[in-house]
Amino acid sequence: MTNHSRRTFLAGTTAAAVAMLAPGKYATAREASSPAVTAPISGVFQRTIGKIEMLSVSDGANSFPRRENFVSNVPPVDVVRALQAARLPTDTITLTFTPVVLKTNGRVIVIDTGLGEAAFRQSNGVGGQFHTNLEAAGYDAAAVDRVLITHFHADHIGGLVTADGRAAFPNSEIWVPAAEYAFWLNNANMARAESEATMANFQRARRIFGILGDSVRTFEPDTEVAPGVTSMATHGHTPGHTSFVVESGADKVIIQGDVTTHPALFIRHPDWHGATDMDAEMAQQARIKLYDRAVAEGMLIQGFHFPFPALGHLAREQDGYRLIPIG
Ligand SMILES: [Zn+2]
Secondary structure, eight states: OOOOOHHHHHHHHHHHHHHHHSSHHHHHHHHTOOSOSSSOOTTEEEEEETTEEEEEEOOEEEEEEOOTTSBSSSOHHHHHHHHHHTTOOSSEEEEEEOOEEEEETTEEEEEOOOSOHHHHHHTTTSBOOHHHHHHHTTOOGGGOOEEEOSOOSHHHHGGGBOTTSSBSSTTOEEEEEHHHHHHHTOHHHHHTOOSHHHHHHHHHHHHHHHHHGGGEEEEOSSOEEETTEEEEEOTTSSTTOEEEEEEETTEEEEEOTTSOSOIIIIITSTTOOBTTOTTHHHHHHHHHHHHHHHHHHTOEEEOTTSSTTOEEEEEEETTEEEEEEOO
């Protein structure tokens, strides 16, 4: 992805600006995004974790009409109230996407990849901005050493390949959770897919990992997957969904992936079941276990779908938690 035309780059910049202005609360977070890398770059936020340099790099956003079953185990009126309490629109759900880049021991590590170049074109740059923003931050995709994946949904693995079907990180190893790979590449599981969306996930995984071939490595939970980065099983959203603990000296951040897909709903109400959680009961248990730990240890947490720059601390609030964003 080093051959972006000027036109593509400008399209991305414009789209980033549009995405930034659309939902007001995200615009506020971005305006406050400092310290910047060298000069302020929209969609990129830098922070250090001990000796590790960490970038939140926006992939854009997706807005869609709220389905009645977006939360499957409470009446829709409760969901409307929760959105109103967070000062969010009640008829539209907006999810932002924020992959992470780490520079540690001279190596460049990417965690999750956004929707990818094909989606960038299809959405006119509203989603799939990660590669453009990565380039704007001064990183060449060819210089990425390792990509870590939390799970195999499109917004996390789509950016592994280019629109014309090549590896988007041509010199990188691609590290994926073993349980996730085993589930999505299994023919019997695919034959049991109950919805078109799930079937599309199976087909996408086959296409992408077919392209990547020998560069793919699988890992188990509690494994050091990169210097200072350890995998942690948070299964439920998908069968092998995995989070990562990034640690350097006394500093630590949890990269939670999709333990929660919408903070105002599932952080505030951790026992609510998201329609995209494949095993919602298991996802709830993983969420509460992780968030109890994050509160007890005062840990910084990064959430792929948290409002940009997708970083914050958690506090207890009534029967759930509250996200205290950093921006
Ligand atoms: Zn996601």
